[in-house]
Amino acid sequence: MFAKKMFSPEWMQNVYFLVAVMLGIIMFSFARRDSNADMEQLLSNERSIVGSAAISVELEMDKIVSGLQFLGGHSSLQSLWGDARPHSLAVLKQELSHFANISKRFDQIRVMDKSGVEILRVNYGDRGAQVVPEVMLQDKSDRYYVRESLGLKRGQIYISPFDLNIERGKLEIPFKPMLRAASPVADVNGDIQGLLVVNFLGRHAIENLAIVSSGATGSLMFLNSQGQWLFGGPRGADWAFMFPDREQTIFQDKYPRAWKHISENESGQFKGEKGLYTFRTIALTAKEVLVAEEGSQAENISGRSWKLVSMVSAYDLQMISNRPYAVFFAIYVLLLIVLGLITEAKRRKDKELKVALSELEALFENSSIGIAYLKNDRVFNRVNPRLCEILGYSRDELIGRTTKFLYDSPEMFVDIWEAIEDQIKSGRIVQREIQCRHKDGHLIWCNITGNIVAPSEVESGVIWFLKDISERKELERLRSDVDRIMRHDLKAPLTGIINFPAIIAAEGNLNPEQLEHLDLIEESGMRMLSQVNLSLHMYKIEAGTYEYEPEKADIVEVLRKQSRYFKRSGLIYKRDLILLFNGREVSKGDSLAVNGRMDFCHIIFSNIIKNALEATPKGETVTISIHNDSPPRVVVHNMGAVPAEIRDDFFVKYSTSGKDGGFGLGTYSVRMLMEAQLGSVYMTTSEESGTTITAVFSED
Secondary structure, eight states, rough: OOHHHHHHHHHHHHOOOOOEEEHHHHHHHHHHHHHHHHHHHHHHHHHHHHHHHHHHHHHHHHHHHHHHHHHHEEEEEEEGGGGHHHHHHHHHHHHHHHHHHHHHOOOEEEEEESSBBBBEEEEEEEEEEEOOGGOOOOOOOOOOHHHHHHHHHHHEEEEEOOEEEEEEEEEOSSSEEEEEEEEEEEEEEEEEEEEEEEEEEEEEHHHHHHHTTTSSEEEEEEETTTEEEESOOOOTTTGGGGGSSSSSOHHHHOOOHHHHHHHSSSSEEEEEEEEEEEEEEEEEEETTTTOOTTSSSTTTTTHHHHHHHHEEEEEHHHHHHHHHHHHHHHHHHHOOOOOHHHHEEEHHHHHHHHHHHHHHHHHHOOSSEEEEEEETTEEEEEEEEEHHHHHTOOOHHHOOOOOGGGGHHHHHHHHHHHHHHHHHHOOEEEEEEEEEETTSSOOEEEEEEEEEESTOGGGGGGGEEEEEEEHHHHHHHHHHHHHHHHHHHHHHHHHHHHHHHHHHTTOOOOHHHHHHHHHHHHHHHHHHHHHHHHHHHHHHHHHOOHHHHHHEEEEEHHHHHHHHHHHHHGGGOOOEEEETTTTEEETTTTOOOEEHHHHHHHHHHHHHHHHHHSSTTTTOOOOOOOESHHHHHEEEEEEEOOOOOSSSSTTSSSSSSSSOOOOOOOOOOOHHHHHHHTTTEEEEEETTEEEEEOOOOOOO
16 A cells, blocks of 8 residues: 555655745746846956956046146247247147147147137047147137136136037037147246147047947946037937037936936945946046136136946846846756756856956966066065066965065055055055065166056055066166266366477477367366266156256357357358347457356357358358357357258257258257257248348246
8 A cells, every 4th residue: 555655646746845845945046046147147247348448548538638638848939039039939830730749639739829829720530640830720719618717827728528520610520539738838038929729539438338238238328517428329319419409308307316316426335226326427627727817718617527428228127137036937847857958057057157267367477577466465475486586485485475665665665555545445446656675675666667456445455566677777877877977087188188288298399289289188188077077967858857957157258159159160160250239249248147067058059150151052151159248148140051951940959950860969968058048049041042040038
């Protein structure tokens, strides 16, 4: 009776029912786990995509402020409203065109006067940078960004909203997404005379968003602070605010509750009434953008910000959440067959994950660059073999220790973190060259690059990449030592050359011509010694570390000595050299003190006069005119013409033509030394009138 009941169809049905229920419960647990995992993966993926897109846009937008600040520091902008305006315009045309060609990000670079009328404009397009002819310059006083910028004070920067470019009152076709920045331009007296305005091409940022959004589950949207779509909006909504006749739909209209949360917070992720929202604020804030003080025309400008938002619809969320339960239902129906399929799929997934982790582990362990993962106040959490090799420590000696022992002093450990803390916390990449102490005690130079693992979450840790650059630093030091030794070793023989003519002259029995030759040798030696001493100043000027201390130089005495030297030299053969002071020949009692160094002035006019004599046809005259004007100036004229191919680059380094052994450094050093003395120099030339070089000294 018992046996018959055990193997009855009803018992079998109950067993399979129990098995099906048990499998169903197990599969339901799996489904719920996978659903949660998928949702977590979705949340992480959306944060990663929004973060990557935000970094891409921020890197692009940061270029507009750095570019404007770089251009605004050009000395020719200050002298544009002075006597050197023609020369300054010529220099600016060249420099702005060169900058536009290099950056490839600035559609227009303009200089305007205080009324909003363009003085200079450089356009960048398919053919590169083009200087706009004067007749085509425009009055931009009616444009909003000009009106708002005219109220700024010196050093302040205005950033416009992100919109489409308008030329001559019409939208430019094809559309050009544009971001504009403007800053006041002052003359040498510090008085504001106009504006420097740049149009930054925004298409690169938009294109990057399109690329990033292709991998997103949700819809990636780029909004301005008013919630208007710039990218990723419904059909016809992108840039709709630029078209008054188009239906004006903004994000707030479709998602009012979501917009309230997004507009009030910098970044975040939340579920709203219509789906999952992941957002991040992209801002050019007051830290980068100085704004007008209270009471000025631009007092309401407080920086610009945009919102990058990814939205996964409620339907998609439901689909992602329910997908594992659909699998559960299939497993429940198919029982053991479906269970087998799921088990195999799980095995494959674990295998793929294991392979991926193995590949990452291999890259970490075998990298040729040192890698360190630091957590909890710069404590080594993990290091690779290359890092141990560079620092001389084993892995066990590093793990769990703070990096403090690697620095030369505890103060340096604190100072470096204070210098980079804000960059690290904001998610920006940090790169520096520092000295670390090797285990054996010697210092090594390292190039370190670091970034936070999770933006705005310092506790997540920082990944640092370290490269040993000690060999390169040693080569740089050796080069500096060689330069210093060469300058030192040259001084000894030069001193002998300078003193030897006096010894010969003291022996007597020399005629006047021989004495003059000895005097010329001594003077040439002094000039060489001055140039050797000046080389260090030139290095500092080129490196941007030279600090000018005002001095007074008697420019008449400088030019009198230079004229005497060249009249004695063979360079003046069959040529004449005339020195004038206020229109008449220089007399014995003439003098004129200018703001400058005597040694700088000797080198400047030695180069100018030498070039003038070399370029002057035989039988012609080189005229040096000193003008006691305000500001003082020296004009050197000769009848030779500068070759057409180097006229625009006359004062540029290595610019030369037709001179054997010429390196194009003479005129370059003239410009560098004049600007180091807060002066300027410019050149005009033509086949008919010859060449005129004017050196203008700064006023008191």
